Amino acid sequence: MPIPIDVLEAEALSLPQADRSRLIDRLIASLETDPEWAAAWSAEADEREARIARGESSWVSGQQAVDRLRADLA
Secondary structure, three states: OOOOHHHHHHHHHOOOHHHHHHHHHHHHHHOOOOHHHHHHHHHHHHHHHHHHHOOOOOOOOHHHHHHHHHHHHO
């Protein structure tokens, strides 16, 4: 019988950070991905990093990004 998702989630969240990170990596790797999508996203990530390196863009916190998106949708 499978473990209920809420029990599994609670167990996963109780793990030390390093173990949670390892688990996340393994779960993501287990998902089927589209090679074209993966290549396109990799190219986009590289271009974003290049814009930051050239001083054309800057990093923002996750909260700032969410706030900007919410403002755009309002």
